[in-house]
Amino acid sequence: MKIVVSGYVGKKITGIGRNLMCLLDNVSSDNKYIIYTNEDMKDDFKFNNPNVTVKTYKVSKTDSLGNLLWTTFVFPFVVLKEKADKALIPNFTLLLLKFRPTVVIMHDLIEFNVPDKFSQKKMFYRTKLADPITAKRADHIITVSENSKRDIAKFLKIPEKKLTVIYNGVDKKKFSKMNSKIAESILEKRGWPQDFLLYAGTIDHPGKNAMGVIKAFEKLKDENKYSGSLILAGMPGSGYDIVEDYVKKSKWSKEIVFTGFVTDEELISLYSKCKVFCFLSLYEGFGIPPLEALACGANVVVSNSSSLPEVVGNVGITVDPLNLDAVADAVVESVENTDRSRDEDIKRHLKKYDWKNLSRDFEKVFDD
Known part of the structure; x- marks a missing residue:
């Protein structure tokens, strides 16, 4: 199976990026993963898994709007071009177009729980447009805790059978007590x-x-x-x-x-x-x-x-x-x-x- 991944994770490899890298680096099946990331982020995406291939696109990692537009309107056609079986979007997005079954990772719904987290426009965009549309159009949603699963079911009215909890992990080889x-x-x-x-x-x-x-x-x-x-x-x-x-x-x-x-x-x-x-x-x-x-x-x-x-x-x-x-x-x-x-x-x-x-x-x- 070929799975194409949208690899925009922000300006730096932090929680979402680390989660994606560790998940893909530890898969053991023969599935092929092709991850598309920013040209200026490619050096940060290093995989030991030979079944993961990194490709790039020309939107800078610093251009959040450009990346949202690329993921929304270009990525679905990239999935088609790659003749992928399925697609994975691991970060916040607006899922309007899809030509293959698409799995989305929704890490949290903080916008529903912390009213002052974003500006009024951004709150409206996320709570009234992006979140509900993406959740309904996704073929399956991965989330990272039972708490987030409950929030997605509650606020976005998504049936539990469409939700899977896969915790974030910790790389114990890297994160251990230093001398x-x-x-x-x-x-x-x-x-x-x-x-x-x-x-x-x-x-x-x-x-x-x-x-x-x-x-x-x-x-x-x-x-x-x-x-x-x-x-x-x-x-x-x-x-x-x-x-x-x-x-x-x-x-x-x-x-x-x-x-x-x-x-x-x-x-x-x-x-x-x-x-x-x-x-x-x-x-x-x-x-x-x-x-x-x-x-x-x-x-x-x-x-x-x-x-x-x-x-x-x-x-x-x-x-x-x-x-x-x-x-x-x-x-x-x-x-x-x-x-x-x-x-x-x-x-x-x-x-x-x-x-x-x-x-x-x-x-x-x-x-x-």
């Missing part, structure tokens, strides 16, 4: 503190709730309950200017570090050395960073909403992301937790997110 001295050396080279709480992900507002992490950190500092710093690792997103302006005015601004984009090596060093990893999103379709942090041995505090309790199970602490007292108490509890007996619990928990098993489930969708 302490190596991690310290990387932090020192970048001028980052050695004693810190960590947030990793897009720095936006209000969705990812980076502001909640900052305010909880300020509370801990004000009450003299934590002596270290806070590192916010990730690219600016919607509402970043609000977060940045707030930090500039904070009396603890010198203790708060924005890293911008980080390499995988830098990210693993941060996960491995942080006192606590805090991920207080108001809504997540899945939430890859807490899983990566757990794989690197971090103590993890996450929101008690959407998919995050599902992701961390009983090996992380869940808390109301809007209750700063509860967040601060959870961080203190995690900082003081030196019990390593939970390492075996974490190993067992992470088996659920093994890419080989997830890729096998992924291929079953195309075989049905």
